[in-house]
Amino acid sequence: MPGPLSRRSLLGAALSAPLLPAAARAGSAWDDIRTTVYGSRPVLSGGPIRAFSAPYRAEDQRAVPLSLQAAFGDGRTIKSIAFIVDENPMPVAATFRFADGRDKADLSLWIRLDQQSNARVVVEASDGALYAAEKFVKASGLGVCAAPPITDDKEIAATMGRMRFVDLTKDSAGATEVRRHAQMEVLHPQNTGMQMNQVTLLYIPMRYVSRISAQLGATRLFDMEGSMTLCENPRLAFDYRLNGADKIALEVEDTSKAVWKREFPAVAAS
Secondary structure (H helix, E strand, O other): OOOOOOHHHHOOOOOOOOEOOOOEOOOHHHHHHHHHHHOOOOEEEOOOEEEEEOOOEOOOOOOEEEEEEEEOOOOOOEEEEEEEEOOOOOOEEEEEEOOOOOOEEEEEEEEOOOOOEEEEEEEEEOOOOEEEEEEEEEOOOOOHHHOOOOOOHHHHHHHOOOEEEEEOOOHHHOOOOOEEEEEEEEOOOOEOOOOEOOOOOOEOOOEOEEEEEEEEOOEEEEEEEEOOOEOOOOEEEEEEEOOOOOEEEEEEEEOOOOEEEEEEEOOOOO
8 A cells, every 4th residue: 555655756757646446537747646556457437435635726825625535335434535636745644544443534634746747545445445536736835845844943943843733513513422522633844854944044954744553442443554644733624433532542653763652532622
């Protein structure tokens, strides 16, 4: 399954686009990405994907929201979900892997959009079948991945790894609602390696969130493999089912092997 993938790693490979049920749709960057990540496996359109949303035009290319709702109704479950941005230097933004046999997922994340591009989501079923959806996102600028961090160095050093967790479950659902929805954010500069320090004029070394895991008691909610395509201070929204445990444990690791851990109430206090 997909992990962090750079343009450099795609050189010399063949690229590909999500397939309609019976035929491939050409798209130069996606042709190479698909072949590199999925090999010759067919990628079908739709399937369990109920909705995939992305803005028609990015209001802020530094943080563009992508959202997915997917569900199986035939006994299969979701093995993994990958978010991909064709024209970004590191196209695979994030890959979520599940081990709890879930048959549905509601996910959102925010990405950097280096230039206008197709954004895609690929859902892998428990039987290995792949399904995709795509949206074209317009943009007015180029090179966002080379833009300096918004936060200054001192604040980054003082706050890196701090987390926030918000219960997004509708107020009307109440604390007894089994299916919950929440958002987490971790403060991190997400350095791309292409950004220049405006004082020293030296490039800032690459450092980004490489893994986020969420655990509810003994149940693993997901393991996410990230990339520099995630926005600065990465944000994720996800659904989960209560299982009697009262805490969600979050663990974040970046490419420098720094690890941060926090626990939050599984249900927000009323």
